[in-house]
Amino acid sequence: MRYTTDEGGRLNNFAIEPKVYQAQPWTPQQKVRAALLVGGGLLLVAGLVAIAIGVS
Template identity: 45%
Template sequence: MPYTQEEGGRINNFAVEPKMYTTEPPTTTEKRNYIIAGVVALAFVTGVVFVAFSVS
């Protein structure tokens, strides 16, 4: 652990910083998968709401 000592004798402990990296934009296949997952999620939520209204 990296420690620094101040003038008064106090010791500070700093966290180790993670390595940073840049992300890459999604490919066309990933975009298509995101759209499919969104449609499936929307259909699921719509179905749950429909069941809730029909039961009540």
């Protein structure tokens, strides 16, 4: 486990922050994949709502 040591010699088990980096723009393939996931999620929710209405 990683830890830090302060001036007094005490060990601290605080998380070491990861290196910060700037996000890159989405590629066309990532945009298509995201659109398919959103569409699938909408279909799933619509189907569940239809089932809930049907059984009530």
